[in-house]
Amino acid sequence: MADEFDVIVIGAGPVGENVVDRAVRGGLTAAIVEERLAGGECSYWACVPSKALLRPIDLAGEVARVPGLSLGPIDVAAVLARRDEAVSNYDDAGQVRWLESVPAELVRGRGRLDGPKRVRVTTQDGGERVLTARQAVVVATGSTAVVPPVPGLAEAAPWVSHDVTAAKSVPGRLAVIGGGVVACEMAQAMHGLGARQTTLLVRGDSLLGRVEPFAGEMLAESFTEVGIDVRTSIDVLRVERPEPGGPVTLHLSEGPPLEADELLVATGRRPATRDLGLDTIGLSDKGPIEVDDSMRVTALDEGWLYAVGDVNGRVLLTHMGKYQARICGDVIAARARGDELPSMRDLAGGYGSPQVVFTDPQICAVGRTEEMARADGFRVRVVDYDMGSVTGAYLLGDNYRGRARAVVDEDRKVLLGVTFVGPGAAELLHAATIAVTAEVPLERLWHAVPSFPTVSEVWLRLLEAYGL
Known part of the structure; x- marks a missing residue:
């Protein structure tokens, strides 16, 4: 049985879903192949459940810092039950309905490349289905956990x-x-x-x-x-x-x-490239699939193969994979119409990638660290500030401990990177992401006045410490 679509995506995680959404918006037809649950690793076994498990720990720490409040023992069974609810009890019916509404066709089974623009799917009942792409095939298979070769591990x-x-x-x-x-x-x-x-x-x-x-x-x-x-x-x-x-x-x-x-x-994790049939088009299944800034695979002259998300090894973060996917879907649709390509930022270094570690304290950062900036040849000045000295932080509770760092490009007077460590610090990160990616001059940033008394006043303190 052969089926033809404009675009075929292998992998129905958040990244693959965003590719088909943008491609269909651009007037193309799309099929998406998934052997497990539509919604992928992030929805069921990574981002969503891990944060559901961490939230009670975060809240317990916050309550403990506020005089006059007390928190009893955590109800573990209730936490695990809410985790199950957060992952829809490992039922992807909601994701399937969304894909159908795009509309895109979900093909359940193991998808492998089978020559140019062909994907052979081993279906869940043991049968086979061959899909053919008119425009592009997109690999969005993510990554898998690495188990080191330790004896007995x-x-x-x-x-x-x-x-x-x-x-x-x-x-x-x-x-x-x-x-x-x-x-x-x-x-x-x-x-x-x-x-x-x-x-x-x-x-x-x-x-x-x-x-x-x-x-x-x-x-x-x-x-x-x-x-x-x-x-x-x-x-x-x-x-x-x-x-x-x-x-x-x-x-x-x-x-x-x-x-x-x-x-x-x-x-750590490795790109999920094994057993994808890359050998049928002359590519290796070892290591990430290298792409250009439009997510098109560079080792294939024909230009019909794309790779997005963890599998290309650029930035192993769900939100950045979704960003790549939006670019990819738009580019495929534009090329199919013969339109001018949408503008793209250079993702190679991932320096505009925000990341949060949802521990207590939370750790969040965007852009370059001091070491990265100096290695890249920038003339750097580093400004640190004790976040616990901000009035808004004190009001959140006793013994609030945190630290902020800004890495400044001294020649252009813009931020190269920002790091925050402290309870609830993740909510400060998007402002930093805008400042870093938009390269907002520090003198202009000084006029973005933070509300008092909030922890975001740390922005003013950093700029004052810099000398503005």
């Missing part, structure tokens, strides 16, 4: 992000390998929900190695205060789990073996 059946966000119960003792966003967020979530012994095993010398160093240091201090054991500069040498589902033992480069009831591996 894979055999121990550890949790990865997919498992911990869908957990039906909280382990009493949790070991976490990794020091990035998933490791930190899920360590705090599980610890706050009742994991009495939570141990973070970090190969590097700090948490969150891609943000300003002070952010990881402040988070490590917070973790230690609540009883999370953070061990840096340590390697896991081998792992043993004699009984499936039983205790797991980790042999470490320092100290005695560590025993835990469950083990989470959060050491």
Whole structure:
């Protein structure tokens, strides 16, 4: 059975959904192929459930800082039930209705490239369906968790992000390998929900190695205060789990073996390019699929193949993948009509990418760190400010601790990057994103007066510290 569409998208996560939405808006027909749930990893096993699990921990910390308020024990069963509600109880009927309304055709099954502009789908009933694209095929398959080649680790059946966000119960003792966003967020979530012994095993010398160093240091201090054991500069040498589902033992480069009831591996992700049929068009399935700024695959001269989101390795963030998808869908439609292409920003470095780590304290950043800016050859001045000194922060509760940093391009007098660390700091980030991406001159930014008494007054304090 052969079906023809203008555009075929492999992967119905948020990124793939945005591609078909924009392509159809541009007058094209579209099919989208998905072997699991429409809505993808973010909707069911990543962004949405992880934040549902973290919200009670965040709120408990906020209440604890306000005199006169008290909070009883967290109802873990209620939290897990709300997590299930947030992911629609792993039912994608709502997403399917949305795709149908676009309209786009959802094809359930495993999609693989099968030569130029062809996608062969192994359907859920074991049959096959061949789809042909008139204009473009878009790969939006995301990324998969990496399990390092530590002896015994894979055999121990550890949790990865997919498992911990869908957990039906909280382990009493949790070991976490990794020091990035998933490791930190899920360590705090599980610890706050009742994991009495939570141990973070970090190969590097700090948490969150891609943000300003002070952010990881402040988070490590917070973790230690609540009883999370953070061990840096340590390697896991081998792992043993004699009984499936039983205790797991980790042999470490320092100290005695560590025993835990469950083990989470959060050491990064790789683009999901394997078994996609890339070999049928002469491409490798190893590593990310390289694209230009229109998301078109650079290694294919014919120009009909695109790759968006995690699979192209540019910026592994859902919101940036959706941004790429909107560009991609618009570009495909414009090329099909012979129109001038929409304007595009250079996404290669991802320096306009905002990111939030939803721990307590929250960590959020956009643009370059000081180290990145200096490495890129900018003449830089760094301005720091204690967010706890802002009146609005004091009013949020006792012992509010936070820090803000602005990285300034001294030649152009614009912001290259901004980082905030503190309770509730995520809500400050979009203003920083606008300032960085729009390259708002500092003297103009000074006239954007923050309301008093809010934490956003930190913007005024940063500019005053700079000398305006």
